[in-house]
Amino acid sequence: MMTSLFAKLDALSNFHYTPKPRGPELKIISNLPAVTVEEVAPTAVSDLTLLAPEEVKARPKGEVKSNTEKTNTDRKRDRRQKKLKQRQRKLDRESREKAVAKLNPGLGNKYSKIEALKKLKHVKDVTVLEDPSFFS
Template identity: 55%
Template sequence: TEVSLLEKKPWQLQGEVTAQKRPENSLLEETLHFDHAVRMAPVITEETTLQLEDIIKQRIRDQAWDDVVRKERPKEDAYEYKKRLTLDHEKSKLSLAEIYEQEYIKLNQQKTAEEENPEHKEIQKMMDSLFLKLDALSNFHFIPKPPVPEIKVVSNLPAITMEEVAPVSVSDAALLAPEEVKEKNKAGDVKTAAEKTATDKKRERRKKKYQKHMKLKEKEKRRKLLEKNNPDQAGKYTKAVASEKLKQLTKTGKASLLKDEGKDKALKSSQAFFSKLQDQVKMQISDAKKAEKKKKKRQDISVHKLKL
C-alpha cells in the first residue's frame, strides 16, 4: 500500500549504513554474504601438518633449495654516482622524431650485421660453384650464368617512407589537404555589396588605392628605364615637358584647356552644391515663364486695332 511505501525504510534497505545509523548489535542477527580479497589461511589440523611435513621431506630429497637470496644495497657515495653520470646541457639540434629514427636505424643495422655470418657466405659461394659444375656435367645444352656484380643496397631511410601510403594507381590529389589543392582566399569569404560591412568597404578602398599607387610606381619605373636606355630623349617623358607641350598646343589653337573659374572651390560642400542647383532650376523656370508671356502677348490681338 501507499502508507507502507511512504514509511521509513529499515536499515537493511538503506544502502551503505554506518554503525551510528543502525541499532546496536543488529548485524549479529543478520546472515551476511561477502567475498574475501585475501586467500583464507588453512585450518591447522593433524592432516595439514602431515601434508606439510611430507612436502618438506620431498624437497630435502630433491635438494630444491629455492629460498630467496638476500640482496644488499651497495654502499655508494653521491659524488661517485654524479661522476658516472654525464649530462649534456646543450640543446638538442635534432627533433624527437629524428632521434627515434636514428635509434631505429642503428638497431636494424646491428641486426643485419649479426645475420650476415662470413662463414655462411663462404658456404653459399662454394655451393653455387658446385651446382654450376654439376649443371655443366649433366646438361648437354648448358649456358653458364653471366657474372653479376655484387651490389649491397643500404637504405638509411625510416620505415615510414619505405611503406606505400597509397597504391600507385590512386592519384596524389586525394592525399592533399583542401588548402594545398586551392589556396585560401586571403580577403576572406566572398560577399555581395549588401553583405559588406564598413570595414570590408574600407579594406577594398585601401586595396584599390594601393593598386593605383603600384601602377603609378611601375609607370615611373618604366619611364626611368626608357630614359636610361635613350639618353638623347631624357626629358621627353617628364611632367614638365608634357605641360609645356600642352601650352604650345593651346597657343597654336590645336587644343583648348577646360577652365572652371573657381566654381569647384565654391561647391566643395553638399549644401552649397544643392543650393546652387536650386537657384539654377528657379532661373530656368522664371525664364520659361517670361518666354510664355511674350508669346501670349504676340498672339493676343487688340480689338481697338481692328476698329474701322
C-alpha cells in the first residue's frame, strides 16, 4: 500500500507540479571582519585587515623552504638571484650618480674635482699639486 501511495504522489508531483522560475540571487557581501560587525563600540580598523594575505603581499613562486631543506640547486639559484639584484642596484646607482654629476658638477662627485681644479688655477694665492695619487 505504501508503494502504491508513493507512486501516486510521485506521479502527481512530477506531472502537475511546475516550479517557480528561478530569480537572480542577491548576495550582500560586506568587506568587514565579523568581529567589527558584531562589536557595538567603534574601533579603528585599517584597510589591511580587510584584505586577504595574497592581496597584501604576493606569494612567492614554488614551495617555501627553510635553509636546511634547500638543495644545492636551490641555494645556487638563490645566490644567482641575489647577485643579479645587487648588480642591478649598483648599475642603477651609478647611472643616477652620472646623471647628477653631469647636471650639477659641484656637488661632491667625481666630476666636481675637475671643476674645482679649473677654478683653483685661476686663483693667485693657491698652488696646485700635480700628483695624480693625491686626487684619486
